[in-house]
Amino acid sequence: MPDSSIVDAWIALVQSQKVAVARVEARLKAAGLPALTWYDALWELEKAGEAGLRPFELERALLFEQYNLSRLVDRLEKAGLVDRAPCPDDGRGQMLKISDAGRVLRARMWQTYSSAIDEAVGARLSNDEADRLATLLKKLT
Amino acid sequence: MPDSSIVDAWIALVQSQKVAVARVEARLKAAGLPALTWYDALWELEKAGEAGLRPFELERALLFEQYNLSRLVDRLEKAGLVDRAPCPDDGRGQMLKISDAGRVLRARMWQTYSSAIDEAVGARLSNDEADRLATLLKKLT
DNA sequence: AGATTGTAGATGCACTTGCATCTTTATTCC
DNA sequence: GGAATAAAGATGCAAGTGCATCTACAATCT
Numbered sequence: 001m002p003d004s005s006i007v008d009a010w011i012a013l014v015q016s017q018k019v020a021v022a023r024v025e026a027r028l029k030a031a032g033l034p035a036l037t038w039y040d041a042l043w044e045l046e047k048a049g050e051a052g053l054r055p056f057e058l059e060r061a062l063l064f065e066q067y068n069l070s071r072l073v074d075r076l077e078k079a080g081l082v083d084r085a086p087c088p089d090d091g092r093g094q095m096l097k098i099s100d101a102g103r104v105l106r107a108r109m110w111q112t113y114s115s116a117i118d119e120a121v122g123a124r125l126s127n128d129e130a131d132r133l134a135t136l137l138k139k140l141t
Numbered sequence: 142m143p144d145s146s147i148v149d150a151w152i153a154l155v156q157s158q159k160v161a162v163a164r165v166e167a168r169l170k171a172a173g174l175p176a177l178t179w180y181d182a183l184w185e186l187e188k189a190g191e192a193g194l195r196p197f198e199l200e201r202a203l204l205f206e207q208y209n210l211s212r213l214v215d216r217l218e219k220a221g222l223v224d225r226a227p228c229p230d231d232g233r234g235q236m237l238k239i240s241d242a243g244r245v246l247r248a249r250m251w252q253t254y255s256s257a258i259d260e261a262v263g264a265r266l267s268n269d270e271a272d273r274l275a276t277l278l279k280k281l282t
Numbered sequence: 283a284g285a286t287t288g289t290a291g292a293t294g295c296a297c298t299t300g301c302a303t304c305t306t307t308a309t310t311c312c
Numbered sequence: 313g314g315a316a317t318a319a320a321g322a323t324g325c326a327a328g329t330g331c332a333t334c335t336a337c338a339a340t341c342t
């Protein structure tokens with residue numbers, strides 16, 4: 001059985017991220033932009049550059065279920081944000097690359113997203129507190 | 142634009158709670174138990190005692206959308222865990238009370254849930270660290 | 283009292299997620 | 313090489329969620 005400090009931290013973790021994420025998602029929605037998952041996927045792909053990523057790599061980077069990733073990529077491809085190509089090295093697989101439109105959208109999202117992060121986190125913690133928070137949170141991973 | 146400490150804390154917040162929640166949910170599922178939302182609702186109702194709660198109170202306690210709460214209560218009622226009664230004071234409303242079966246299930250869930258919290262949080266943070274984490278997280282709310 | 287506005291809760295419809303399973307290609311083991 | 317096993321990705325179906333809207337009752341304002 002956990003100590004009450006541990007349970008308190010658990011509850012605070014769940015509640016605080018729910019509140020913070022809700023604030024950020026609301027800002028994106030209000031700006032007519034897609035949700036965070038799209039951003040995360042586009043950003044991973046943009047960081048991967050010309051090499052692109054295999055779906056299973058993206059799946060792990062985003063901590064997504066396989067079937068959810070498969071469908072997310074469907075939607076991103078349909079929206080013209082990501083290009084899917086067969087993978088030369090592995091007949092089962094494919095290579096994903098962000099498109100120009102994807103880069104444009106990602107950059108546009110970042111304007112709203114970053115200011116929402118600033119509002120949800122930056123306005124409530126000093127940089128020093130943010131560092132300490134990140135350090136503690138990373139121990140959970 | 143947020144400072145990089147702020148963005149780091151944001152990312153850690155989202156990732157860490159995703160990992161921690163996934164661990165806990167997996168434990169509940171493996172034990173054949175319902176998901177966290179059911180627990181949260183049952184616990185709020187159990188704390189409310191004989192007085193019960195109005196759906197809108199539960200909605201606020203759980204940070205749920207109104208329509209999601211309405212359907213969650215449908216499911217809990219169908220499962221015999223919660224009783225719905227018309228509200229004497231307000232003809233529009235209703236009173237929710239946890240049933241005996243609900244109390245039994247909640248207690249049973251807590252055995253698995255608490256040990257999962259211990260594994261996901263307690264095993265990774267000292268009590269002191271957990272206190273500091275909770276304090277920082279609460280500033281976000 | 284009667285009309286307006288607000289609040290509690292439900293619900294149809296579209297979309298997303300979870301679960302199980304399937305197909306296809308790689309890898310491993312004999 | 314051939315059989316068994318494993319990994320990559322897709323998909324049908326059920327369940328959950330988001331959005332808009334609806335109904336019913338309450339509160340307010342004149």
